[in-house]
Amino acid sequence: MKSLSLTKLLSFIMVLIVAIGLVGCGSDTSEEPKTKSDKETNDFTSTTIETKFGKVEIKKEPKRIVALGWGDAETALALGVEPIGASDWLAFGGEGVGPWLKGAYKTAPTILGTMELDYEQIASLEPDLILDVRSSGDQERYNRLSEIAPTIGVPEGGDNYLTSYQQQVQMIAKAFGKEKEGEQLLKDVDTAFAKAKEKYPQFTGKTVAVGAYTAEGWGAYVNGDSRVDFMTKLGFTNKEEIETQANGAFYIKVADEQLELLDADLTVILPIFVGTKEVTGNALYQKIPSVADGRSMIIDGDYANAFSAGTVPALLWAIDQLPAMFNKALEGGE
Numbered sequence: 001m002k003s004l005s006l007t008k009l010l011s012f013i014m015v016l017i018v019a020i021g022l023v024g025c026g027s028d029t030s031e032e033p034k035t036k037s038d039k040e041t042n043d044f045t046s047t048t049i050e051t052k053f054g055k056v057e058i059k060k061e062p063k064r065i066v067a068l069g070w071g072d073a074e075t076a077l078a079l080g081v082e083p084i085g086a087s088d089w090l091a092f093g094g095e096g097v098g099p100w101l102k103g104a105y106k107t108a109p110t111i112l113g114t115m116e117l118d119y120e121q122i123a124s125l126e127p128d129l130i131l132d133v134r135s136s137g138d139q140e141r142y143n144r145l146s147e148i149a150p151t152i153g154v155p156e157g158g159d160n161y162l163t164s165y166q167q168q169v170q171m172i173a174k175a176f177g178k179e180k181e182g183e184q185l186l187k188d189v190d191t192a193f194a195k196a197k198e199k200y201p202q203f204t205g206k207t208v209a210v211g212a213y214t215a216e217g218w219g220a221y222v223n224g225d226s227r228v229d230f231m232t233k234l235g236f237t238n239k240e241e242i243e244t245q246a247n248g249a250f251y252i253k254v255a256d257e258q259l260e261l262l263d264a265d266l267t268v269i270l271p272i273f274v275g276t277k278e279v280t281g282n283a284l285y286q287k288i289p290s291v292a293d294g295r296s297m298i299i300d301g302d303y304a305n306a307f308s309a310g311t312v313p314a315l316l317w318a319i320d321q322l323p324a325m326f327n328k329a330l331e332g333g334e
Contacts, residue, residue, distance in 0.1 A: 226310025
């Protein structure tokens with residue numbers, strides 16, 4: 001696969017739009033029961049979403065959704081709404097979602113760009129709502145999207161893909177008039193994390209370094225990134241020396257001569273568009289104390305995608321899979 005820049009790899013998910021036709025009642029009498037579509041339309045209440053760019057008012061139930069932000073399409077699907085257009089940030093192919101959402105679409109979405117958007121293509125889908133909730137927070141991007149349709153951009157403080165999954169669910173659920181469903185999704189994740197943390201109390205207080213290796217070299221994630229947030233919810237503490245270099249970013253570069261910065265009680269590495277052997281066979285990587293002790297692990301494939309996606313469906317899948325793997329590595333079992 002062609003190598004991508006790290007920034008591109010860390011941005012994410014698809015643009016979707018759904019067409020839903022209204023079914024006629026077939027009678028003028030007041031006693032005639034309403035169809036499901038009529039009822040859903042009448043139940044929708046005008047709502048206002050607060051964003052970094054100001055307030056966005058949604059007066060009618062959105063029917064044609066384009067989901068452009070990282071994880072926005074998966075969040076919409078988790079709420080029972082199919083976007084008609086979506087961005088495939090993690091290069092899943094097909095419908096642009098991971099195995100945890102296999103079969104979620106009845107109609108495949110049009111797959112759109114991620115960081116570089118074709119605005120004419122988006123406009124051709126005739127969306128009535130655009131989701132760009134976890135994205136760069138770029139003003140020009142937002143302005144151009146808003147010319148096409150009402151656009152839910154990043155929340156205040158959500159620049160550089162730092163919108164949390166909680167904010168993402170709350171904003172999108174509110175836009176759909178599905179706030180109760182959104183609350184339930186967040187409760188499901190909280191419950192899953194709580195059970196995993198209770199099962200593995202040995203994680204609490206242990207330091208972790210979550211790094212990546214790409215064609216551009218090494219790096220590490222910081223608090224606010226979904227991968228680090230995943231680890232802290234299990235009880236781990238992100239390494240302080242990494243945090244001090246964050247400067248508001250979700251990721252820092254780590255030079256070869258600084259690679260011991262990735263040493264921690266547990267070191268977790270994601271190979272991004274490079275082979276796993278390019279990491280394990282790296283002589284500098286092998287010298288990291290935690291790696292030499294066996295307290296490290298490589299996350300790739302579906303595991304890496306779920307760990308990186310940071311959406312409710314991906315989180316629930318990852319919580320079910322990864323803690324046992326972390327525990328084995330923490331004990332030097334790699």
